[in-house]
Amino acid sequence: xxxxxxTHVLPWSWSDKPMFAITRTRIFAAIAAVxxxxxxxxxxxxxxxxxxxxxxxxxxxGSAGKLQNPTSSNSATSAKGTTAVRVQIPAIGIDSSLIxxxxxxxxxxxxxxxEFNEIGWYSEGTVPGDVGPAVIDGxxxxxxxAGIFVNLIKLKPGDLxxxxxxxxxxxxxxxxxxxxxxxxxxxxQAVYGPTPTPQLRVITCNGIFDRTTQRYLDNxxxxxxxxx
Numbered sequence: 001x002x003x004x005x006x007t008h009v010l011p012w013s014w015s016d017k018p019m020f021a022i023t024r025t026r027i028f029a030a031i032a033a034v035x036x037x038x039x040x041x042x043x044x045x046x047x048x049x050x051x052x053x054x055x056x057x058x059x060x061x062g063s064a065g066k067l068q069n070p071t072s073s074n075s076a077t078s079a080k081g082t083t084a085v086r087v088q089i090p091a092i093g094i095d096s097s098l099i100x101x102x103x104x105x106x107x108x109x110x111x112x113x114x115e116f117n118e119i120g121w122y123s124e125g126t127v128p129g130d131v132g133p134a135v136i137d138g139x140x141x142x143x144x145x146a147g148i149f150v151n152l153i154k155l156k157p158g159d160l161x162x163x164x165x166x167x168x169x170x171x172x173x174x175x176x177x178x179x180x181x182x183x184x185x186x187x188x189q190a191v192y193g194p195t196p197t198p199q200l201r202v203i204t205c206n207g208i209f210d211r212t213t214q215r216y217l218d219n220x221x222x223x224x225x226x227x228x
Contacts, residue, residue, distance in 0.1 A: 077130055079167065084121040084128050086164035087136060092151040094119075098163075101137060113138060116147040125192070126199075128163040129171035129226060133192060133199045136163075140204045140216070149204035153178070153220055161200060161224050173200040173224035180206050180218050191221055198226035 088095045101111045101120035113120040119138040126132035139147035161173040181187055191201050200223075207218030 078127040083166045088162040091159040116142045135201045137203045172228045174227045176223045178222050200224040
């Protein structure tokens with residue numbers, strides 16, 4: 001079952017958050033729609049959208065029920081124990097190892113990377129290159145400086161994202177779209193729901209920083225499809 005709530009636990013106070021707390025630049029209309037993981041605060045999936053977004057066709061559900069469609073011929077399943085170990089996004093200068101992110105015990109909350117220069121992969125989810133949506137998350141900023149995903153918003157359709165697996169295989173994804181979504185109405189199904197092909201979601205925070213709750217009001221989600 002996909003997570004219905006993902007939360008980044010803040011390791012510090014935001015009471016004196018400076019320039020990076022200002023409203024994030026909105027996506028240009030030409031870039032349009034989508035957005036794995038968190039900026040300086042929390043990814044909150046408080047509500048699940050039952051209807052797919054306009055730019056996402058409804059996806060079939062295979063014999064794995066609500067998880068992913070294992071009958072697709074587009075990708076073989078990775079060997080047991082295969083993990084994602086590195087991500088590269090050349091268009092914005094990212095080349096980083098990946099840490100493992102898990103759900104907080106007893107909850108539907110996804111852990112955030114503990115450091116703002118780290119990127120995490122949701123290791124209970126899909127292995128990149130397997131059928132289904134693999135999820136990667138990173139912070140957009142810190143109280144004093146930019147986070148590793150500060151330039152994620154600059155990605156354009158066609159930009160490549162390369163994920164290296166523990167087997168040595170490099171899986172290449174091409175950006176399809178980008179979307180800013182409110183955390184109060186996070187599109188859980190569109191991000192974590194089943195897909196008939198190998199997909200990637202890259203998430204960070206976006207929008208206005210709420211000093212009362214000490215978190216951003218939106219998330220930025222990048223949607224990408226495997227090309228090799």
